[in-house]
Structures are given as C-alpha cells and as structure tokens.
Amino acid sequence: MPLHKAKDKWHAALKKINFSKAARHTEIEVEEALGRITTAPVFAGHSSPSHNVAAMDGIAVHFADLASASDASPVRLTEKQFKAVNTGNALPLEFDAVVMIEDVHQVDNGEVELAIPATPWQHVRTIGEDIVATELIIPEGHTIRPIDQGAMLATGVTTISVKEAPRMVVIPTGSELIQPGTTPEPGQIIEFNSRILAGYLNEWGAVASGAFPVSDDKEKLQEAITDAAAENDVVIINAGASAGTRDYTSTVLAELGEVVVHGVAIKPGKPVILAIVDDTPVVGLPGYPVSAILTMRLFVRDMINDFMDIKPMEPQWTTARMSRPVHSAMGVDEFVRITLGQVGEELMATPAGKGAGAVMSLVRGDALLTLPVGSEGAGAGEEVQVELLRPLSDVQSTLVAIGSHDNIIDVLANLLHKGQQTIRISSAHVGSMGGIMAIKRGEAHLAGSHLLDEESGEYNISFIKRFLKGIPLQLINLCYRQQGLIVAKGNPLHITGLNDVASKNLRFINRQNGAGTRLLTDKTLRDLGITPDAINGYDHEEYTHMSIAASIANGSVDCGMGILAAANALNLDFVPVAEERYDLIIPKQFMEDIKIMALLELIHNSIEFKTLVDRLGGYSLRDSGNLIYEQ
Secondary structure (H helix, E strand, C coil): CHHHHHHHHHHHHHHCCHHHHHCEEEEHHHCCCCCCCCCCCCCCCCEECCCCEEEEEEEEHHHHHHHCCCCCCCECHHHHHHEEECCCCCCCCCCCCCHHHHHHHEHHHEEECCCCCCCCCCEEEECCEEEEECEEEEECCCCCCCHHHHHHHHCCCCEEEEECCCCEEEEEECCCEEEECCCCCCCCEECCHHHHHHHHHHHHEEEEEEEEHHHHHHHHHHHHHHHHHHCCCEEECCCCCCCCCCCHHHHHHHHHCEEEECCCCEEECCCEEEEECEEEEEEEEEECHHHHHHHHHCCCCHHHHHCCCCCCCCCCCCEEEEEECEEECCCCCCEEEEEEEEEECEEEEEEECHHHHHHHHHHCCCCCCCCCCCCCCCCCEEEEEEEEECCHHHHHHHEEEECCEEEEEEEEHHHHHHHCCCEEEEEEHHHHHHHHHHCCCCCCCCCEECCEECCCCCCCCHHHHHCCCCCCCCEEEEEEEEEEEEEECCCCCCCHHHHHHHHHHEEEEEEEEHHHHHHHHHHHHHCCCCCCCCCCCCCCCCCCHHHHHHHCCCCCCCEEEHHHHHHHHHHEEEEEEEEEEEEEEEEHHHCHHHHHHHHHHHHHCCHHHHHHHHCCCEEECCCCCCCCEEE
C-alpha cells in the first residue's frame, strides 16, 4: 500500500477507537516531572524567599546607625546594635541591612567599628525577591525543565498535574534471540532492538520499556500480545512481520483483532503491520533495526503526539549536494541515511549505507534523504533536500574524508572528537580513485590515497598530476603500511601468495575498481602471469579492509588482499605482499581550516596518536605528517 494511503487508513482506525481521547492527566511528584507536560498553570505556593535573608556573610545592622560613617570618622556599634549573620540566615526583624564581614573591624568589648555607610536592605534578599506567592511559575502546556522543578519546589509546590504519557511496551520475537553480555553461537542474535526502540519511544515522550523476548511459538506470542494490550496504550512487536515460515505476527493479530495495514511501499520497513487488538493499537515492525526505527518514526511518533495532544516538532530540513550517486528501487518511498559535511561553500551529502540491518548507518547518519515513489535516485553533484537528524552546528564541525579506507582514519576520528574542538570525521570509503575524483569536484576536505604508478614506482603523484591538474593542493604522508593476503588464523590452507589462490582454486574476495588495493592486486597478478579469470572470486568486491577481514573471519571466503591492521583486528593471519605509502590529498584552500589544522597537529605531535597506531600493527610512521608533493 502506498505510504500516504497507509497513513490515512491507520489514522482513521485510531480515530475509530478514540485513541487520542487522551490528553488525560495525572498528578505526579515535581521531583519526577522532568520532561513532562503540564495540564494546568502552576502558581507559587509561597514567596521565595519566604522571609528576609542575608545575602552575604557579615553583620546585620540598622542602616541609620551608619549614616555618618566615614574613614575620617568611623562609627562604633555595641553588641546590641548588630548581630553576626551568614549567607542565607534569616535577618532579625529589628535590622534592615547587612555589612560584609570584610568591611567590619573588630574592637574591644565585643564592639565593631565601621567606616562605610549602609543603605536600606543592603546585601539582603527581601521577601518575594525571586517569586511572590500566587505568581505564575510555569503555564499550561509547558515541558518541565530542571530549573522549573527547582522554582516549584522553592515555593512549596511538590505535586503537579501533567499530561499522561502513553504506556508502551516493545516485545522482541524470535527463538534465536539472546541477551546482551552472552556470546552468540551460530544462529543466535543478541537482542538489542528493544532497547533502541524503547529509547526512541521515551525520547519522543512515551513511557516505554522492553519485554523479554518471545520465542517463535504462536500460542506464546498470542498470550504475550493479549497481556500487553490489556496493560498498555500501545504495543510494539519487533520481528515476525514478514512472510517467513516462523513469522506469526500477522496471523496472531488477525485472530486477536483487526489487521488494518500489512505491507507498505517503503524501503526499509515494507513488512510493517498496523493492527487493533481490544481497542489497543499494535504495531508490528520488521526485525532489522534500521527498518524498525525508520518505520516507527513514520507511524508511531505521530501517535504519541496525538495521544498527548501536543504539536509535533517541525522537522529541520536543509539543502545539500550529493557526493556520489544513490539509486532507488522503483515503486517505493525510500529513506536513505546520509552523512553531511561543510566543504567550502557546499554542504556535501554522502550515503551512510542502505542495509536495513546496518545500525552504524544511523549512528553515523546526520540526515535522511527521501527518494519518493517513481524516483530513480539522486546523481553525484545533484542538489537534494534532507531532513536533519542532528543539529547543523554539529555538521559544520565535520571533516569530510572521501577515498581509500584505512584504520588510522578511525583513530584520528576518535582523537579529534574527544579534543577541545570536538571535530567529527565523516568518511566515505570509495577507493583512492574515488577520493581523487571527490577532490576534483570539490566534495571533500581530504582524500586518502595509495595509488601506485607501475612505471615510476611512485605513489599518488602521477595520478594527481593527471586528474587534479591546476588544483592547488598538498600531498601529506600519513603512513606506510603492510599490504598482503589476509587468511584464516593459522593459515590452514598454507597460502603463500596469489599463485596458490589460482592453482588451488581458493575463494578470493577483491576490492572495488579504483581502490589502491585493487591496483596492487592487479599488478601482483600481472607480475605472476596470472589472469583475473583464474582467480575464483575476482569479481566479488568489498569496500573496506575490515569488510575483507570480516568475510574471511566468518568463513565465507578463504582470503583477500588487505592491510595487516585489519587482520590483527579480527585475529587472522597475514601473508605479506608489499609495503605501500598511504597519503592524504588536501586542497590548499582548506589548509587554514581549523579542522584540518587540528588533524595535522595530531599527526605531527600527538604521542597518543603514535601509540595507538603502533598497537594496530603493520604501520610505519617514519614520514607521517611530511609534505610529499605540492602544486
């Protein structure tokens, strides 16, 4: 069903059960009211302060007694004419001013001498100076902040009436689910979705919690939904919404109540179920976390606003330019996670990943790009409207790195983020040649590159001269690193090089076209006289060294070309092939940018940076930070 029709049908079903009968209210303790919304104005129970109090440490006096005080003619006060007070002490009724202790000179017989006159109510907080009894503290419809809680408590208000938030529960389903902290065996999955989903629901204003997982058992699921519907305002079912042999959610909901919608033309999130059970809305979400989150944003966030009769926050939109193309499946509204970065005058948008299970695409995501039904996608350089997921100020402190992947970039990202300027790195792993093209189009602050020119034996410079002619830039070394074949722990297949991969018909995984590692692979094959079609898996491509290592670690392939640090990270073995130079291409227009300056400062002077890189293994920083070439 098209998204707009699904929303209309769902809203009609909610209206039928009077779901937003809401704006129900409840009395709660002020100390528990943070973030809640008032349903009535709150007035001060008494004044604050409720009596005159000293605002300084010193002595309480009659101001008239000091009218003639001066340096030339100080005034002496007897013990009956003053009283010692500390800040916050009630001012005795017979006094009307406070003199700071620093201005008081102690003399004999308990008397004091003062050389400065006092004014009426000097250094005194008078009754109601802050809040007067019956004064309005906060109005109806106000979202309570910590300072509001303090103001209410200060005037004797201890309970208030707030809008009742919808009670929601997230029920994860699946016999394969295990709890966090348990090491998964093959076929098991750590259940973290309910924590994410309940967290978003609470952030949006609900009172939500996660339930214990329900196994793939129809009767148990039926019992869990029935109980949850009786105890909550909304029930969220995670997983089981599709059409697998153990996906019972739709069947159970149809038996217990009414399935209003099953399947919406959106990506991710197509299998979503919207149902009513005993006048309680039940939303069946797909099992993949990104699908579940994005679907919940579309259908559940508005329900919370309706339930509490509050105006939804307007989404924040901005215009950005695509750094690389993104394609869309026809016939669906597609929601693409985007990372953003300000590069010169342009706000550049880079897809953060499209997989429905790629949680990191939302961790790293700055915005959502909607590709509507009928769209084929967005091309490189195209201007698009995106919905912000984080403040634009965060985006503007982002360093955009596009090019070859290296684990050192992650080290730099962490150190920059925890530094005084809190700089983020948005990195797109498109290979060295992709990085060079991004620099050419003005889409990145820097590009990582390790392209070897076979004729000269030099890295990167000939490619810069060819593709970046006329662009003022600096080529700065980041590291030298070991490239080779990543193999299983213990190297059980006794792989010594690419010749073994060809002769033994081993399963290989390659890097994408334009990657420096791909060029090194091709050069090594040519040197050995091996044609690409002799390599089983030559056309099987991945985009990062860690993805290569992960494929070997899970046994789906036997080996792949990558860096030693990636092998070490996943406890794999490594067959060296070559040491290569990895450089950063930085346009001169960004050399004075505070983000680039902070990056270079780390590379040049940070002991912590050097220590962390050494721990990765397979790197030499002998020229790190040095200028290799400029134009």
